[in-house]
Amino acid sequence: DVKVTQSSRYLVKRTGEKVFLECVQDMDHENMFWYRQDPGLGLRLIYFSYDVKMKEKGDIPEGYSVSREKKERFSLILESASTNQTSMYLCASSLTESNQPQHFGDGTRLSIL
């Protein structure tokens, strides 16, 4: 079974802090993704990566950056956290073949005070 592990289930940070959300997958997947889920807005793609050191902007990249130094790890960085970044953050991974489903982690509920 594919395992996507997000480092924290719950996180509380202060406005202006630099926040790191970590995600690790154990199935040698090439593709990794970061989403946020908000009520009434569904899943919105922040950034994704098809390979080590590669990254692509999703639909809402503003205020975020990512890092993929190793194939199994994809980090989401909030450069200067703001209250509107309070959300559920979901990491996913998949194989390169387009018909392979994404596998999600359990999410990190991030609160910015």
Next chain:
Amino acid sequence: DQQVKQNSPSLSVQEGRISILNCDYTNSMFDYFLWYKKYPAEGPTFLISISSIKDKNEDGRFTVFLNKSAKHLSLHIVPSQPGDSAVYFCAASRLNSGNTPLVFGKGTRLSVIA
């Protein structure tokens, strides 16, 4: 512009009856569709998929129907069980476009009442 739309934010169904969740898409380039199920405080889990060469795919109690001309797909759950209560997301992609990410709808919250 929303390319994948789930127009019903919520749905309530009695246990044992059929649940029908609907999804519409606007991009005619989409040729692969997936349904995910999400419980609170958990990540979405893959449920079932269908490619555009088919109009139906079945897996146990779950069946997905695709109407390409109407750009519409639906997920049928028969019979519905209380454990099916969750948020269901429809997603679409282009199979032969390489690494194009999935496009998700906003989700439909299904409540199955015992």
